[in-house]
Amino acid sequence: MTYAVGIDLGTTNSVIAIYRRGSAETLRIDGRSTMPSVVSFRDDTSILVGQSAKSRLLLDPENTLASTKRFMGDRSKNYKIGSNSLTPVNIASLILKRLVESARKELDNAEIWDAVITVPAYFTEDQKEDTKRAGEEAGLNVLRLLPEPTAAAIAYGLDKEKDQTLMVYDLGGGTFDVSILNVTGNRFTVKAVGGDGNLGGDDFDLAIVDWVSKDFKAKTGINLLAEKGKAAMSARQRLKEAAETAKIELSQSDRAMITIPDCLGHPIDLEITLAQYNSLIEPMLLRTAECMKSVLRDAKLSGEDIDRVILVGGSTKNRAVQEIVAREIREPFTSERVDEVVAHGAAIMASSLYAPDSVDIDVSEKTSHSLGIIMLDGSTEFFKPVIPRQTTYPCELGVLGFTTTSRQEQVRFQVQRGEEKNPDRNTHLGELMLPVSPPQNDQVPVGAIFALDADGIIHFTAVQFPLTGSVTPILNHASNHDGSLDIMATKALIVSGEAKEQSTTIDSGVTKK
Numbered sequence: 248m249t250y251a252v253g254i255d256l257g258t259t260n261s262v263i264a265i266y267r268r269g270s271a272e273t274l275r276i277d278g279r280s281t282m283p284s285v286v287s288f289r290d291d292t293s294i295l296v297g298q299s300a301k302s303r304l305l306l307d308p309e310n311t312l313a314s315t316k317r318f319m320g321d322r323s324k325n326y327k328i329g330s331n332s333l334t335p336v337n338i339a340s341l342i343l344k345r346l347v348e349s350a351r352k353e354l355d356n357a358e359i360w361d362a363v364i365t366v367p368a369y370f371t372e373d374q375k376e377d378t379k380r381a382g383e384e385a386g387l388n389v390l391r392l393l394p395e396p397t398a399a400a401i402a403y404g405l406d407k408e409k410d411q412t413l414m415v416y417d418l419g420g421g422t423f424d425v426s427i428l429n430v431t432g433n434r435f436t437v438k439a440v441g442g443d444g445n446l447g448g449d450d451f452d453l454a455i456v457d458w459v460s461k462d463f464k465a466k467t468g469i470n471l472l473a474e475k476g477k478a479a480m481s482a483r484q485r486l487k488e489a490a491e492t493a494k495i496e497l498s499q500s501d502r503a504m505i506t507i508p509d510c511l512g513h514p515i516d517l518e519i520t521l522a523q524y525n526s527l528i529e530p531m532l533l534r535t536a537e538c539m540k541s542v543l544r545d546a547k548l549s550g551e552d553i554d555r556v557i558l559v560g561g562s563t564k565n566r567a568v569q570e571i572v573a574r575e576i577r578e579p580f581t582s583e584r585v586d587e588v589v590a591h592g593a594a595i596m597a598s599s600l601y602a603p604d605s606v607d608i609d610v611s612e613k614t615s616h617s618l619g620i621i622m623l624d625g626s627t628e629f630f631k632p633v634i635p636r637q638t639t640y641p642c643e644l645g646v647l648g649f650t651t652t653s654r655q656e657q658v659r660f661q662v663q664r665g666e667e668k669n670p671d672r673n674t675h676l677g678e679l680m681l682p683v684s685p686p687q688n689d690q691v692p693v694g695a696i697f698a699l700d701a702d703g704i705i706h707f708t709a710v711q712f713p714l715t716g717s718v719t720p721i722l723n724h725a726s727n728h729d730g731s732l733d734i735m736a737t738k739a740l741i742v743s744g745e746a747k748e749q750s751t752t753i754d755s756g757v758t759k760k
């Protein structure tokens with residue numbers, strides 16, 4: 248048998264699932280439905296992944312890595328383990344390999360080559376590209392990168408006939424995503440997306456850690472957070488785990504204990520009440536409320552238009568999270584398998600792409616950021632969005648410009664992501680030099696084309712147009728449509744050889760700030 252799998256590659260936990268006989272199933276790893284996204288390197292060069300690695304966070308914190316998804320897309324991040332240097336992509340690929348190997352065993356050594364991997368809706372193009380690279384490094388053919396909220400909506404909405412507007416509120420360990428989708432049959436149309444790539448349950452733990460550390464400093468004079476050395480690292484890890492345990496307890500009880508018999512020579516024995524905990528995390532919950540409001544605005548909807556709010560991710564078990572959703576929008580729906588729905592949606596999508604007669608899912612996504620290039624107005628540089636945020640993709644859009652000096656030999660295209668007119672405030676993604684040949688005294692028309700594929704990865708093309716009459720329709724189109732390129736006509740000129748093109752997949756390795 249051969250299966251295409253769905254993988255939720257989470258900050259704290261990962262899940263792998265398949266779709267068969269009309270439903271999605273989680274494949275168990277080490278007897279559990281979720282696997283910690285933790286990798287540990289042992290002295291004898293063996294690599295542990297999952298539950299066994301998580302146990303080593305305390306014993307061997309220097310050689311054990313957790314929450315590395317937070318650094319996906321950061322090309323300067325390197326983990327030094329012994330003599331090895333590992334990137335967040337390498338770590339993700341080790342996690343993916345372990346998931347797939349375990350799944351193969353669960354499926355009587357079935358073959359698994361194809362996968363849909365989920366990513367936060369708010370992931371940037373470079374973060375997505377890195378996730379895809381991790382999949383490839385793990386030997387997988389990545390059928391699609393699917394935004395986590397869309398995956399959750401698919402798992403929830405499959406085969407529900409009614410036309411519904413859903414809001415998915417996904418608060419995991421490290422990321423927060425919110426999406427509004429329209430669901431009709433098995434057609435999922437994203438209306439708007441938003442979120443915060445750096446907000447999750449880890450931050451709730453750290454808020455408790457801060458709170459305890461203040462008390463500890465007052466009692467002992469030791470600043471636990473600033474202490475150096477292995478003992479302090481272990482102490483902080485132990486405190487973080489105690490904080491997480493207390494947090495989870497507070498999802499059920501009104502008080503919890505944080506107890507560590509020996510923390511750098513002193514005991515910790517503190518009680519935290521639900522009210523105290525809620526006030527620690529309130530600023531973060533308010534940030535999620537702001538995100539919900541802004542996504543509603545982007546979708547041009549109000550709270551009453553939302554038929555259902557679906558909660559996804561372990562951190563939605565916090566009662567204060569459920570309360571803020573109820574207050575802002577409506578009483579939310581919580582699935583029994585809040586930890587598995589994302590992987591289930593990915594498995595359904597994988598099946599739809601791999602074996603279309605098994606299930607037929609149609610998804611259209613929206614961009615969460617604007618993409619464009621730097622252009623010149625006189626001598627002032629400004630950012631020109633070519634694919635505005637909240638554009639449905641896959642899509643292909645372009646803009647027309649001109650050389651600015653006579654006999655100019657090349658045009659520099661600087662690709663950015665952001666919402667600001669001032670290029671200094673946006674993120675620089677990469678650039679492409681287009682030689683102008685032969686250089687001309689006239690202003691030479693040049694174009695920039697952005698193709699955003701189904702995975703949300705950018706393919707950028709720069710074009711030099713001829714100075715002949717065949718360019719006239721393109722110039723006319725651009726002047727009627729605020730500079731936008733007629734893509735069909737441009738492609739026709741490229742095919743006929745009249746226009747010259749140069750393409751690249753945007754690699755965000757060049758980072759300005």
Ligand SMILES: Nc1ncnc2c1ncn2[C@@H]1O[C@H](COP(=O)(O)OP(=O)(O)OP(=O)(O)O)[C@@H](O)[C@H]1O
Pocket residue numbers: 256257258259260261316418419420421422423447448449491494495496498559560561562563564565586
């Ligand atoms: N009962 C609970 N109450 C409160 N928080 C919980 C509970 N159970 C799990 N969590 C928290 O949920 C988080 C993990 O959630 P989840 O497994 O959905 O994240 P993830 O998918 O790994 O992360 P992300 O989606 O951000 O990449 C952790 O911070 C964990 O402490």
Ligand SMILES: [Mg+2]
Pocket residue numbers: 255257258395419420560589
């Ligand atoms: Mg998740």
